[in-house]
Amino acid sequence: MTPDPEPGRALRADALWADALWTDALRIAALAGADPHGCGGVWLKAGPGPVREAWLDALRAALPPGARARRMPVGIADERLLGGLDLAATLAAGRPVIQPGLMAEADRGLVVVPMAERLGAGTAARLAAALDTGAVAVAREGLAAQLPARFGLVLLDEGVDAEAAPRALTERLAFHLDLTGLGPRDLAGAPSPDAPAAAEEAAPEAGPEAVAALCGTAEALGIAAIRAPILALRVARLAARRAGREAPGEADIVEAARLVLAPRATRLPQGDAAPEADPREPRSAQEPQAPPEPQPPGEADDAQAPEADAPEGRTRDLDAIVLEAARAAIPPGLLALLAGGPLRPRIAPQAGRAGAAAASASSGRPAGSRPGDPRRGRLALVETLRAAAPWQRLRRAGEGGATPGRIRVRPDDIRIARYRQRTETTTIFAVDASGSAAHERLAEAKGAVEILLAESYVRRDRVALVAFRGPGADLVLAPTRSLVRAKRGLASLPGGGGTPLAAGLDAALALAEAVRRGGGTPVVVLLTDGRANIARSGAAGRARAGEDALAAARAFRAAGQRAILIDTAARPQDTARRLAAAMAARYLPLPYADAGMLSTAIRGAGQAA
Template identity: 35%
Template sequence: MSLAFTDIVGLEAAKQALLLLAVNPALAGVAIAATVGSGKSTLARAFAALLPEGAPFVELPVNVTEDRLLGGLDLEATLATGARAIERGLLARAHGGVLYADGLNLLDRSIVAHLMEALASGVVRVEREGLSAAHPARFVLVGAYDPSDGEVPRGLLDRIGLIVPFAPQTDARLRAEVVRRNQLRKGEAEAGALPSASSRLRNEAADDETHMLRAMIADARARLPHVRVHDEQVQALIQAALSLGVEGNRADVFAAQAALAKAALDGRDRVDDDDLRLAVRLVLLPRATRLPEANESYQAQDEQPRAPEEPGRSERDEPNGAPQVQSEQLEALLLSAAEAELPKDVLNLPFAMQQRGRSGSRGAALNNRRGRFVRAVEGDPHGNRIALLQTLVAAAPWQAVRRAGTRSSAQLAIRKEDIRIKRFRDKAGMLYIFAVDASGSMAINRMREAKGAAIRLLQDAYVHRDQVALIAFRGGRAQVLLQPSQSVERAKRELDVLPTGGGTPLASALLTAWELAQQARGRGIAQVTLVLMTDGRANVGLDSQASADKAGLQREIQQLAALLRAHGVRAIVIDTQANYLSRGEAPKLAEWLGGRYVYLPNARAEQIAKALT
């Protein structure tokens, strides 16, 4: 039998946070930091029993795919009808209830982005592979994580109201009680299927407590719209947030909502000081980025002359029943309580750690075998992993035609053109080196179109947070216009002013690209892709002798291409030569590089961008 919410020993702050969330869904979620084996997952699942009747409790696996998260094609219905049918994902299934994620800090970045969007909008949108749908997805998020495994993304923490920071369990009595209860349950389980009388009594007591908590939560939910928080109390929360270095306005709203939920749960219609203290503890303190200043300001407040009281009026009462306490006094009260709970090193709090260590995220590398599956493309199944679902989707509309004339109506006919292979994105960085031919022959052969295609490719690389370098080659040698960077604007400026004319030092471009690739590997960038935009008509070598000898120039280029290929540099050659002028130089260059060949004059920039995948 699973443990009841009240049976779980310890984790008191987490229990308080979950009860507030059950009362007030406007808090959006709870993030619980605790070590492995602390009972955080057991507590979250026990929380499901406190939800209103019919409210879903959906678990989000750490390795969840985007298809399962957002929803996608209902394969069985699609194959049966020949028309695409959409299946709801986990976000939509959690609508009206709880989405539980254990390992919140281990979720993939794209999954976190979809989760943040659903929390903000309350809707999950499916726009992929010809599918288009929108499902309601208003849920509260209960997340648990072990801080030793890394940080939870700042943006996700910013969208949920309650954060329970890590606190090591140092109470020996509580730990002993956990062991005692575990041994008791283990002994009863080994004794046989029939529970003892004492076990039945404990289970009945736990059921009674669960029913009582559900009734309390239901009553608090009904009371919540009528609970009032005074302006001075809100001002005190805001000032406390500023003193603790809490950024953004969401925290202020969440703090007020937490105080309202606590008052409703206690059966009151007005917020009091204890409610504010709990809001500071669960909302503001975990977001603190600095210690509050010394208490001189509070002492100065006490020395200020007090306004005379009106006859017959209590010091703490107003006609409307709101407490007559200055926001400065409340702020001092809240900060004094906060200081008592702040860790000695405030930089260990999650928001302070992320503020201290902020840095741009590196892109991920596309590859054929490992990492996170990001898309399916047409391709050869040999040496690649087949995307089965996408292959069936491509084949489904043609089944009626293909079955015609066959004996078995149940036979599934899949052809070569239906095959889709998987593309993955791993955590290693990727560098795109754009080498643009600016020679005289290139100026004749659609330099403007080449620049447009390059800009589109740069933008696509930026979306995936990849780094970009830009090489131009003309005259006697190649030149690095842009060192590896994520700035599309800088690359666009360099392309806009790129001069043209002169010889075609293709060998120098290949050597420069190899040098950039080696430097990138030294910085830990795992994969490098060279995008060559050229007509392939080289006429300038690394030295004057090679330039004079056409065969020697060809050998030089062939050797450099083999060097790039041997070092694992992926290559894409975009041919800018008109068909009637072409002698097959660019296709031959792509062959030497072991890369992909794309013909620019017959392709739009969008089509060329797909070559990067």
């Protein structure tokens, strides 16, 4: 074996990468802290630990004097987030007094959101509206006001790769930062992010061509959101202002492209997928799978500066400079993914159960309050006092002003608590175990069902298994959470015989109705090729069996039962398509349905049920 001519070369490359990443992270903290609302904020992928806390300390230190960073509690209520009636001040003053919410308290500062991958859609929508308008509207409990809320958002994403923060928020944040590869030892020795390089001081001013360069770079990297180049231009102007320049120069545009556009790339620029090898370069430089070594911001900007010996003394085109800088700044992990082709947008799975939301009178997640009788629900004492507080002065005057310390509560003021909870989802697998399916795809269908069974178990949902073959249908597995029992029942499922498709549909629908009567959310997953040959009466014959199957499918539609039909044939069958249309079910051919698609389809059907 030939010895490595440079021992420790990989170690030095990792150290350079860590120094460059932490330098960029500190620069992002300086820019985001200087103008939190203008930058939108930062989407930070990092687990709890010293690295994340060190970066958050740098971000807080960069905030303007008097600005605060407020941490948003997980599962925050709308009243605390938006604001409402200050009960104590209202009772003391005898008039409605507004209590600002968390977003108004963070005006000109930051809102830090932990566990952003689990943020609810409603809370994300309220945060996004405040980011767009810079204000929060308080319209509740007799109040109507608009409070300033010009804050920046820091999303602390602790999820795995399949999970992500809400896209409605991440596309509004200028910076996407991933620190998962850094350790505490990588934080020492990084240069100061505020020390301007020589190239920045001598950079010429850039006019309207800066907008074209940023938009062209975004298009070349496959960034469809128009907010990305707008945020990049804001960052370039902010960097120029901090350096004492009236307009952004070339280095500012390059830095904005590196920090804002590069992490958002969904494809490599044309011509970069398979670069041709240059015989003048060493062998290590010709390997396309090896990402370029990242450089600290100062070195990267110097590398992109106009060359003195350019042809005919002209500087390189600004569009090419910005695109090249953004291409070199794509994170190594993302670069490896883009080498395999453009990325497709993914829908992150929601944590927890996928059942439909249902109102509850006594249990579940709090969902506000409403007027009502406390004998038919839980009394919401605080909300009742809030409803009565604005009227105390009038009610005391009507009673002659006696006993000023008492609070007058009338029946119209009484509020009862509202709760909302997710119902339990039961996924019913109806599997065609007849001869045609056994000869074609029954083994592959079992494998797909096992994957779905495991995912249902992770969500703590129940699963059931109905198999139809020969003369009729059998309940192989009653609704259960036991993954072992489910796999055992699936493994012992035999194949062969006729296809009593109508009997299988009737058995699956009967079980779904029983689950629904018990307060659950049933989702039927039918695996079949759609070719029936046994009628409901047990007689053989394709014509009659097909009619009975379509009649059973129409019963699904009439009952409003959500279903997914997975075509298990080697090629998509028209019979299966017609059956899915009659059921109003989603049709998925098995050759094109992977585990992610099936899981997303089942989750979507459960939420819409």
